[in-house]
Amino acid sequence: MAKERQAQMTGMISNTDLGKAESHTQAQQARILIAAKACFVESGFHCASVANIAKTAGMSPGLIYRYFENKNAIIFAIIEQQLLESRNKIRALRAADDLGPAVLNYLDSSDGSSDESVGTSLFLEMSAEATRDSEIAEALGRYDNAMRVELADLLNRSASGGDKKPTTPVAPERVLALVCMIEGLMIRKAREPNLDRKALKSAIDIIINSLLN
Amino acid sequence: MAKERQAQMTGMISNTDLGKAESHTQAQQARILIAAKACFVESGFHCASVANIAKTAGMSPGLIYRYFENKNAIIFAIIEQQLLESRNKIRALRAADDLGPAVLNYLDSSDGSSDESVGTSLFLEMSAEATRDSEIAEALGRYDNAMRVELADLLNRSASGGDKKPTTPVAPERVLALVCMIEGLMIRKAREPNLDRKALKSAIDIIINSLLN
C-alpha cells in the first residue's frame, strides 16, 4: 500500500508499530503518543511542533485535537506514560537475584524503541519541565515517593540475602543514595553514550555493595 | 538616576551588580548573560524570549544582537559559563580535608544568585539540550573528561589520607561512581527541593566511604 510505504520512508509510524489497542480512540492516542515521544526526544517538549507530531504520526494536525485537548495534554500523557514504564521496570527488578546486574539491566532496558537513549532524554526533559510546572512537579513527586518505597523494599530483601523477613528495615539514606546513583547513571548514559560498559558495571557494583552491608 | 531606580524596582539588573569588566563590551555581555541566566532558569532555554532577556538586562532587544550573534550564542555562552563555574567549584574541593562535607557544600554553593537552585536548573537544561545539539554535547563531553581527571585526583589524595604521592592511581570506576552520585544528587535537589539535609548528608557519606577504601 502506497501510504504504508511512504510512512516508512519518511519515518512516519505505521499501524504495525502500534500493538493492540482496544478501541480506535486508544489506538489513535497511542499512535500520537509514539509520534510525540519521537518528536520530543528529537526536539524537546517546546520545540517539537504539533504539526511535526502530526506528520510523524501520519495524520493531519487537526486530528491531534480530537484525541488530546492541546499540546500540553500530550506532554502530560507522555510524562505519565514514562513514569508508568519506569515504575514497571523498577518493579521488575524485584525478581532479580542480584541487584547489580539488575540495575545495569534497568539502564539498558528501552521501551521498544530502537534508540535506547529515549528514556534518558525524556527523563531530562521531564525533570527540567518539573522545575517550572508545578503540576508536572507533583506527578514526579508522587512517582519519586512510590519509587523510594519500591527501592527500600528491594534493598531490604537484597540485604537479607533473599530472606523474606529482614531483621531491620533499610535506612532512608541508603534508598536516597540508590536513587541518586541510578539517576546519575542515566545522566551519564545520556551524556556519554559510548561509556565503557565494564566501568559502568564496576561502578554500580561498588555502590550497591556499600549499600548492602 | 531614575533609570537605575526603576531597574531595581522591576528586578532588572543594574550596573552595580556586574562587577568589574575590563571593556564596555565585556560589561555588556556580562549584563546580558546575567539576565539570560535568570530567564533561562525561569522559563528554560527555549521559552525564554530575547525580549524578556533584554528587559531583564535593562536594555533594548536590538542591543542584544550587538553583543551576541543570536539567541543560540547566548545559550552557548551560558553553558560555557556554567561549565567554567562548575569546574572552579570542583577544583575548590581540593582544598577540603574531608570529601563528604565538601560535596555537600558543592551542591549548596550557588553562583552568587540568591536562588540556590540556579545551578541545578541550568544543569538539567544543558543536559537536555546536549542530547539534541552536538556542539553542546561536545562541550559537555570536554567538561566531563576534565572533571574526571579532577575527581580522580581528588579521590586519590583523599584515599591516601592527604599524602602528596598515592601509591596506586584510583580506579576509573570509582570516579564514575562519584560523578554519578554528584549528578544524581543534583537531580534530587531539583526534584525535591525540601529534601531532608541529614539524609542527604548520610547518603553522601555512605557512598564516599565506599569509594575511599
Added chain:
Amino acid sequence: MAKERQAQMTGMISNTDLGKAESHTQAQQARILIAAKACFVESGFHCASVANIAKTAGMSPGLIYRYFENKNAIIFAIIEQQLLESRNKIRALRAADDLGPAVLNYLDSSDGSSDESVGTSLFLEMSAEATRDSEIAEALGRYDNAMRVELADLLNRSASGGDKKPTTPVAPERVLALVCMIEGLMIRKAREPNLDRKALKSAIDIIINSLLN
C-alpha cells in the same frame, strides 16, 4: 431510551419538540433549524459552529450536510424562517382592535422558545448580515416592502376607526415612522432587557396616537 434522556439533560432537541412535519426530510430540516436558531442566538451566525449545531440537534455533523448544502444555507433558511414568522405576527395585528397593545404584544411574542429575546437577537444578526450579503439584503428588502403594505393597511383601518373603507389612504411617511418605532423598540429590548414596561407602553401610545390623527 438512553439517547433521548441524554438529549434532554444536555439541552439537545428531542423528537417530541418538533411538531408534525410531513416528510422525514422536513422533520430533519426542522430539527436542524431549531438547533441552529438556538446556537445563532447564543453565539451569532459566525461563531456558532456546525459541530455545535449538530450536537444541539442531536445528530452527527455529517448529517447536517444531507439536509443543507452548507452552513450558509442554514443561515439563509433561518433568516427566511424568521421573516416568515415576523410576517405572520404582523398579520396577526390586523385582528387587534387597538394598535398600541397590539404592538406591545408583537414585541413580547416569542416564537415558542422560552427565551423572548430570540427574535430580537436574530433580528440584529440578520440586519448586520444584510449589510454584507446582498442576497440577504434582498430578502430583507422584500420583507420590508411587504411589511409596509401590511402596516399601511393596519394604519388605514385603525385611523378610520375600524371602518372597512377609509376615505384617504395613509401617508407613506406614517408607515415609515411606524416601522422605525417598532424596530427601534426591538433594539431597545435587546440592549435593555429590563426596560420598564410601563414606560414602554406609554412610548408606544404616544407615537401610535400621533400616527392616527
Added chain:
Amino acid sequence: MAKERQAQMTGMISNTDLGKAESHTQAQQARILIAAKACFVESGFHCASVANIAKTAGMSPGLIYRYFENKNAIIFAIIEQQLLESRNKIRALRAADDLGPAVLNYLDSSDGSSDESVGTSLFLEMSAEATRDSEIAEALGRYDNAMRVELADLLNRSASGGDKKPTTPVAPERVLALVCMIEGLMIRKAREPNLDRKALKSAIDIIINSLLN
C-alpha cells in the same frame, strides 16, 4: 513614494488620512482603528481577520499586537470610539434650533469616512455583540443612560421653545420614544440605503411633533 502609491491602489490607509496624533503610539493605534473599522464594516467583527486589518493598515500582522493586546481589544476600542462619536453628535444637536432637521442631520453625519453607512453598520455589529458579551453590554448600557439624559435635556429645551427654564421636566417615555425612533431610523438607513429622503424627513417630523406638545 512607491509605498504610498501601493497603499492607495490596494485600499490601504495612507498617513495623510490619519490627522494629527500626538505620539507615534497614538498615530499607530489610530491607523489600526481606521483599518479595523473598515474591515469590521466589510466583514463583521468576527469574520474580519487580524491579517486583513494589518494589510488594510499597511503594516505587518505582528505589529498590531504592539498596539493592541489582542483582537478583542481592537473591537472594544472601536466600540468605545463609536460611542464617543455618537455622544458628540448627539451633543451637537443641542445647538440646533429645530429638532427635526437636527435628527435628520444626525443620521446623515458620517465620521469622515466616505461611506455614510459605516456608523449604522457598526451600530448593528455592536448591538448584536452586546447580546453575548456582558462587558460590551455594560458599555452600551452606560452610553444609553448618558444619551437618555442628553435627549431628555434636548426635548426639554425644544418643548419650552428654547427658554432656559422649562416649566415641567420631560416624561421618560418621550425620551424612550425618541431613542427608538432614532435607532429605528438607523436600521432603516442600513436596510434601505435609497430611502426617499422626503419621506424620511416627514416621518421624523411627525414623531418629533408628537413628542413636543
Added chain:
DNA sequence: CATGAATGAGGATTCATTCAT
C-alpha cells in the same frame, strides 16, 4: 440514512531578528 473520523485551510498570536533613526 447516519455516523464521526479525517482533512487542511485559515485564524490569532508570538518571537527571533533587522534596521532606520
Added chain:
DNA sequence: GATGAATGAATCCTCATTCAT
C-alpha cells in the same frame, strides 16, 4: 552605541466540509 518599531515566519488551534463505513 543604543533604541524600539517593524517584519514575517512559525506556532497552536478551530472548524467547515468530506467520505469510508
